[in-house]
Amino acid sequence: MGAHRTARPARPDGEAPRLSVGFILARHFTLNAFANFVDVLRLAADEGDRSRPIRCEWSVLSDTMNPVASSSGVVVQPTERLGDPGKFDYVVVVGGLIGGSLDLSPACLRYLQQAAAAKVPLVGVCTGAFILHRAGLMDGYRCCVSWFHHTDFLEQFDGLQPVSDRIFIVDRDRLTCPGGASAAHLAAFLVERHIGKAPATKSLHIMMINGAEVGEAPQPSPILELDTGDQFVRKALLLVQQNLDAPISVGQIAEHLGIGKRRLERHFASALGSSPRSAFMDMRLSLARHMIENTDKSFAAIAVECGFSDSSHFSRMFRRRFASTPSDFRRARQPFGGSA
Known part of the structure; x- marks a missing residue:
């Protein structure tokens, strides 16, 4: 998966990040799912609890740079404008409430399509899988959604069969999970893939989440x-x-x-x-x-x-x-x- 990436500048200590993630947050996104995912990256990125983005780096992307309100009302400020998706190893879409919040701006949708064309793996967290489907980027892929949203998914995407008995699914360059603790497990899977098992395990332990789960583990x-x-x-x-x-x-x-x-x-x-x-x-x-x-x-x-x-x-x-x-x-x- 590394062939598509453009060169990134080295860190001050000389080590280039081994995992780079760009986040796109839908309006009324699920704060818990986003926080779980990014905190695994943060804790794996450095030794101890210093949180320097050395082995991992992450950015919250936006076309307008306007703050994005989560479903709980807590607001997140984007850190970077949309640009070249090839600079990231993964682009993660974090969804939230069913309804109008699943509609991204045209610029964000174009960005996701550019990422797909550049073979950048796309990740759908919570109802982010709905957003990727609406953008036409999940055709032929298996998709993991929450058991709670299983019926909603079937109603909105006739003919598709989502999987809702697992905590996450990796299907080639599409990765999906239903949110909550599963977002941490999917992030830990990526950390283990790119950095190693020890940093992934450390992140989950610090977050008081019992050991890493494989994608086949059932949803609670x-x-x-x-x-x-x-x-x-x-x-x-x-x-x-x-x-x-x-x-x-x-x-x-x-x-x-x-x-x-x-x-x-x-x-x-x-x-x-x-x-x-x-x-x-x-x-x-x-x-x-x-x-x-x-x-x-x-x-x-x-x-x-x-x-x-x-x-x-x-x-x-x-x-x-x-x-x-x-x-x-x-x-x-x-x-x-x-x-x-």
Whole structure:
């Protein structure tokens, strides 16, 4: 990947940076994702905690140099105008809120297209993957998005199949991650690739993030109440979560994971002491319970969203699992008691 880069001036100590990153921040970008990514670079760039940009360098790019407000309201001042994208090893687009914030200026879009033409790898962080797709720069590439935005992605990009059961994906010269802690892990992957494993590990340890994760590691999810370190089981649970309204078979899940059905069943038995079918039913019922407690949606709507064939089937399975009907559960737990 180094062939495209233009020469960079040496540092005062004589060492040229081995990793150079340019950031483009979307309006209402996710501050946490940006901070995690750039802090890994900062901590890997120097010895100790001196933060001098020696082994890494980074710039926040802009066509106007106007401050950019994050989704939390904290403002970041760009440090460099758009120029030659070939000076960077990677150009990183940090997205944020779904909506108008995904629209970059024409100048920034041209810059990304120039970077792609120059074979500079492009990185989409958080909804940065959405921005790269809108710019026509992800055709034929796999793309990693948050499980939380999986449905949003499908609605906006018909025909594309995003991956939302991993923390990041590296597909040739496109790298994508869903934000949060995954941004730190993707940055650490780049640090290890260009500088070495020790600086990458040091950065994560200082940030109190447990060891570097590989891209195949599953995304965490608050709806997964079944605790297991088995990656096949976690990926299967995430896949089910993303398709709760249209349940898929154990065989289809095994095929998606690249293993046999019997092997997947053995993983579930070892990790959870249950069959995949039983674990999937627990997930659907847990989500239904969450919706009863926290929304005023009708039981019929909840049944559909959680993948039950009809309200009576939903009510029967809910009562078997929680020893209460959905209506009794709502009356006992939810102050405003939604309608059924």
